[in-house]
Structure formats: structure tokens, C-alpha cells
Amino acid sequence: MSDNYISTQPPTKIDITVAHEARVYDYWLGGKDNYPADRALGDAIAEHIPTIKTMARANRAFLTRAVRYLVGEAGITQFLDIGTGIPTAGNTHEVAQRLDPAARIVYVDKDPIVLAHARALMSSTSQGRTRFVHADLHDPRSILDHPALADTLDLTKPVAIMLVAIMMYFRDSDHPEEIIGTLLDAVPSGSHLVITHPTADFDAAAMAAVTAAAEASGIAFHPRSQADTATLFTGTTLVDPGLVPVATWRPELTDRPTPVTKADSAWYWAGIGHKP
Ligand SMILES: C[S@@+](CC[C@H](N)C(=O)[O-])C[C@H]1O[C@@H](n2cnc3c(N)ncnc32)[C@H](O)[C@@H]1O
Numbered sequence: 001m002s003d004n005y006i007s008t009q010p011p012t013k014i015d016i017t018v019a020h021e022a023r024v025y026d027y028w029l030g031g032k033d034n035y036p037a038d039r040a041l042g043d044a045i046a047e048h049i050p051t052i053k054t055m056a057r058a059n060r061a062f063l064t065r066a067v068r069y070l071v072g073e074a075g076i077t078q079f080l081d082i083g084t085g086i087p088t089a090g091n092t093h094e095v096a097q098r099l100d101p102a103a104r105i106v107y108v109d110k111d112p113i114v115l116a117h118a119r120a121l122m123s124s125t126s127q128g129r130t131r132f133v134h135a136d137l138h139d140p141r142s143i144l145d146h147p148a149l150a151d152t153l154d155l156t157k158p159v160a161i162m163l164v165a166i167m168m169y170f171r172d173s174d175h176p177e178e179i180i181g182t183l184l185d186a187v188p189s190g191s192h193l194v195i196t197h198p199t200a201d202f203d204a205a206a207m208a209a210v211t212a213a214a215e216a217s218g219i220a221f222h223p224r225s226q227a228d229t230a231t232l233f234t235g236t237t238l239v240d241p242g243l244v245p246v247a248t249w250r251p252e253l254t255d256r257p258t259p260v261t262k263a264d265s266a267w268y269w270a271g272i273g274h275k276p
Pocket of ligand 1: 060085086111114136138166
């Protein structure tokens with residue numbers, strides 16, 4: 001097997017009896033890598049937000065637009081994609097390497113099932129390079145100091161740090177701004193920070209019920225307001241159009257652009273910050 005797959009963590013058994021973030025999200029996206037516990041939580045959340053599958057897809061579609069912007073307009077060729085999720089259509093390296101075959105990507109996820117799929121699916125162009133690191137963002141140094149990172153990314157050149165639909169798993173007491181600060185300190189000027197974040201700003205009652213359902217399944221889930229999400233971008237300057245509802249972030253960067261008729265159709269804030 002290629003050296004695309006790298007883990008310094010001890011082998012972890014995949015537990016299908018409890019819901020996992022990656023598999024619930026896979027269920028909403030229409031994937032097959034999920035189990036009854038994941039689907040039960042996914043359905044419980046859908047009772048409070050019937051359009052949750054559409055919202056998950058809107059978040060995923062933003063990821064594609066963000067990578068297109070980063071490669072096509074910001075000239076980024078290196079990506080650190082943390083909280084990768086189970087591979088699905090339009091993974092970061094596929095979008096980036098279509099525009100620049102020499103693009104280099106390090107994927108990071110803590111879920112062993114993502115690790116299992118990474119081995120099979122994270123294939124790079126011959127000009128570029130793709131690696132997968134099994135690690136937990138609660139310890140950002142375990143990512144930054146990982147040999148796969150130095151082997152893949154040149155940290156003297158700009159990097160896009162992708163935190164797409166992951167920071168809601170961090171409580172304020174985890175000090176997410178310090179974790180992101182550690183990542184930003186490791187990359188040079190010209191680097192970018194991509195974040196999407198679920199929010200209660202559009203429907204507080206529904207999001208409170210979602211939080212309760214997730215926590216009852218053992219998953220920490222913390223929606224953040226627009227102001228609190230903005231603080232996660234500390235040390236960067238938001239590029240246009242700023243921190244906006246995910247569906248409205250540069251909707252023209254899709255293959256078949258359609259007008260956004262309902263700006264708050266997906267309850268995520270989305271933004272890209274530029275490190276000056
Ligand atoms: C909702 S999925 C998002 C996947 C992808 N970024 C996207 O937006 O399409 C969140 C992913 O973050 C991963 N994750 C959650 N907490 C993490 C942590 N502390 N460290 C690394 N990965 C984490 C989960 O395992 C899951 O695969």
C-alpha cells in the first residue's frame with residue numbers, strides 16, 4: 001500500500017454501537033458508511049430540522065467553492081484539511097488538483113472509520129501529494145509536528161487551513177481560538193483559514209433541540225453566533241463577502257450557478273480569512 005495513510009495513534013476499534021459525527025454527516029449526505037446508531041441520531045435531529053440533509057449538502061457545496069476560490073483566485077496550492085469526514089464526492093484534493101495537479105493536501109480526522117476509508121480513497125495526482133493523518137485537533141501540535149505534514153507541506157509557503165464543520169465539536173472551555181491560533185502561528189503570511197459553523201442565530205429553539213439530541217448521544221455540539229464564530233478568525237482578515245450564511249458565500253463558484261433564493265436555507269456561518 002502507498003504511504004498515503006499514516007497514523008501514529010494506536011489501532012482503534014470501530015465502535016458501531018454509538019453515533020459518530022463523521023457517520024451521521026455521511027448519512028445526511030446520502031452515503032453508505034453509517035450504522036443504526038448514526039441514523040437514529042441523524043433522524044432525531046431531522047425531527048427538529050427537517051431540512052438538515054439539504055443543509056449538510058449546502059455545507060459540503062461550500063467546501064468545493066472555497067477550494068476553487070483558494071486555488072483559482074488566492075493562488076493557494078497547499079491544504080491542511082482538518083475534520084475531513086468520510087470521503088465523498090468533491091474531496092478537497094480532487095477539487096484542488098483539478099485546478100492545479102501539483103496541489104498538496106494533508107487530511108486529518110480523529111475517527112477511525114475515516115482512517116479506514118482514507119487508505120482506499122485518498123489518491124493523489126502524480127504531480128501532487130496527498131496524506132492522511134489520524135489525529136485529534138484538541139492537540140494541534142500532534143498535527144503540526146507529524147512527519148506527514150513536513151513531508152507534504154512547505155510551511156514557508158501559504159497554506160489553507162480548512163476547518164469545515166468541525167469547530168462546533170469544541171466547547172468554549174476547549175479554547176478553540178487558542179487551537180486555531182496555534183495552527184495560524186505555524187503558517188506564513190498569505191495563508192488562509194476556512195471555517196463553517198452551525199448556528200442558532202436563525203432558529204434558536206430548533207438548534208437547542210439539536211444540541212440536546214447530540215449531547216444525549218454523547219456528542220458535544222455547540223452552535224455559535226455570528227459574533228462568536230467571527231472570533232475564531234482572529235489574526236486574519238475576512239475576504240469578501242465576509243462571514244455570511246453558507247449558501248450565500250460566492251455562489252457563482254459552482255458549475256451551474258443558480259440564484260440563492262433563501263439566504264438562510266442552511267444554518268451555517270461560512271467565511272475565509274486571509275493571514276496578513
Ligand atoms: C461534520 S464532518 C465534516 C466533514 C467535512 N469537513 C465537510 O464539511 O464536508 C466533521 C468531521 O470532523 C471530525 N472531527 C470531529 N472532532 C474532531 C477532532 N477533535 N479532531 C479531528 N477530527 C475531528 C469528525 O470525525 C468528522 O469526520
